[in-house]
Amino acid sequence: MATKKTRFEGTFHGGLAGKCFMARFQMSEMSEQAKYERFMREAILEALKGDVSKTSPNPLVGSVIVESGVVVGRGFFESDGGPHAERKALADLGRTPLPGAALYVTLEPCSTHGRTGACSEAIVKAGILEVVVGALDPTPAHRGAGLHTLREAGVSVVADVLVAECEAINPGFAGRET
Numbered sequence: 611m612a613t614k615k616t617r618f619e620g621t622f623h624g625g626l627a628g629k630c631f632m633a634r635f636q637m638s639e640m641s642e643q644a645k646y647e648r649f650m651r652e653a654i655l656e657a658l659k660g661d662v663s664k665t666s667p668n669p670l671v672g673s674v675i676v677e678s679g680v681v682v683g684r685g686f687f688e689s690d691g692g693p694h695a696e697r698k699a700l701a702d703l704g705r706t707p708l709p710g711a712a713l714y715v716t717l718e719p720c721s722t723h724g725r726t727g728a729c730s731e732a733i734v735k736a737g738i739l740e741v742v743v744g745a746l747d748p749t750p751a752h753r754g755a756g757l758h759t760l761r762e763a764g765v766s767v768v769a770d771v772l773v774a775e776c777e778a779i780n781p782g783f784a785g786r787e788t
Contacts, residue, residue: 646714646742646771649676653714653744654772656686656695657779664689669780671695673715675738677708694720696729700736712740716776718747718769721755730759743769744776748783 640648656672665687673695675683685698693701696719700707707713719729719741733741741760746769747753757767 645679646768649674649681649712649714650716650742650744650772650776652681652684653695653716654775654779656684656699657716657776659686660688662780666690669717669783671715671717672779673699673713675699675703675707675711675713677711682711683707691725693726694729697726697732700732707736707738709737709739711738712742713738714742714744714771716744716779718743718745718752718754719756719760720747721752721759728756728759730756733760734763734765738765740766741768742771743767744771745773746770 652674653672657670660670671687673685674681683699683703685695687695721730
């Protein structure tokens with residue numbers, strides 16, 4: 611979808627504050643679905659930074675944190691046993707997310723406590739109140755569990771955004787019991 615063009619007249623001084631203003635100005639004219647897809651594509655780009663030879667048997671996953679229409683934290687799953695994409699994005703942010711921040715992730719946040727802890731619980735603890743998910747976890751015992759944890763904690767969840775593109779990141783991945 612294209613955004614509606616608006617003529618902006620007057621003097622505008624740039625800098626970081628100017629970029630944030632313009633991002634909010636542009637985002638206010640974009641549909642919710644277009645916004646979800648725009649930032650999910652950013653998360654997909656993060657996922658593609660991973661190397662399956664290092665993450666196997668786990669999938670490639672990317673995540674971004676967005677505040678006021680600006681990506682402020684990025685992360686991707688780098689290696690088996692390492693921090694997951696969501697935790698890396700939170701660490702990259704380096705502070706508590708601002709009210710209204712959203713986390714975008716290519717694969718449903720995990721709900722198990724394995725080696726790194728449940729990402730769904732880390733998201734709740736960080737105070738993120740909106741999570742946008744690409745593909746659901748294909749593991750039968752885990753599918754939907756992360757979303758359930760988030761929703762039970764009052765987090766708004768939008769699922770199946772660019773699901774085909776997110777699933778294509780990990781062809782043949784049928785899930786993993788942990």
